[in-house]
Amino acid sequence: MRAVRLHGVGDLRLEQVPEAPAPGPGEVRLRVTAAGICGSDLHNFRTGLWISRAPVTAGHEFAGVILALGAGVTGLAPGDAVAVDSRVTCGACRNCREGRGQICSRMGFVGEVIEGGFAESVTLPARLVLKAPVGVEPRHLAMAEPLAVALHALNRLALPAGAPLLVAGCGSIGGFAALLAARAGHPLLLADRNTARAALVAAVTGGRVVELTAAGLGDAPPRHVIEATGAAPVIAALPGLMAGGGAIALVGISHGALPLDPNLLVEREIALLGCHAFGEELPQVLAMLPDLAADLTRLIDAEVPLEGVVAAYGRLLAGEARGLKTLILPQP
Secondary structure, three states: OEEEEEEEOOEEEEEEOOOOOOOOOOEEEEEEEEEEOOHHHHHHHHHOOOOOOOOEEOOOEEEEEEEEEOOOOOOOOOOOEEEEOOEEOOOOOHHHHOOOHHHOOOOEEEOOOEOOOOEOEEEEEHHHEEEOOOOOOHHHHOOHHHHHHHHHHHHHHOOOOOOOEEEEOOOHHHHHHHHHHHHOOOOEEEEOOOHHHHHHHHHHHOOEEOOOOHHHHOOOOOOEEEEOOOOHHHHHHHHHHOOOOOEEEEOOOOOOOOOOOHHHHHHHOOEEEEOOOOOOHHHHHHHHHHHHHHHHHHHEEEEEOHHHHHHHHHHHHOOOOOOOEEEEOOOO
């Protein structure tokens, strides 16, 4: 079969590899129907930050149809459409035992510690697949994982009813957070240096595009922020731009030192909330997908075959995306 494999920093290849193996006990084999390219995929390609084994088939945002079940697997059947939980947790550490799998002390991800979804088929632990609602398109089902990340950030932020929200960074996580917040009745301010992408998110959500300046945020700046850029200068600037008494949910991937004056946080009672992956949000998101379908379609940037993945990485790294999500359709 064909698979897109990461061999090292900057080394991504489309290759012919053996078919995914028959499932062992507690495993399922999937035909991959759609996969999404994530910002963390691009970051790993550029920096190697999460390369724990190589080569490895990339991709942790994907959907599929079950081809075969291993011994002991219940509640699933061949032909079922499923979404994939990207988290590979140990199940034994204190955080896992307390239901905080997203901060498992030995956390890994599909497409990193085990083979991922940029392939025609994959074999996974059955605990990582969730049955999809009937009739959900594969391209929408592949967006369930980043939607769960966005919902987790919103849950961590715990916005009061009707509170305005500033979303800094309108990539997939920021844009999906804006979509979910708009559906929950929160007025939105949207900031992104990619003006076309910010305009698209504004058109879909009813939000208003602003500049990240005191003048751009006006006389009544929001108290709550989703920070999805990961840019240290943006994070450092936000406490001085937003109203006090709120919080910043940090969900972007950052690198470099953060020149932040902690006195701003103390004096203005602003909380910084780290948001990693998701907890119990994936089943919630799956239930929302039928209602979100039309908006999700508008937010798709491109759909490419496996042969187009390497070029798509280049286009995304060059900042040329106008939408939120580039999807891979692996089947010929």
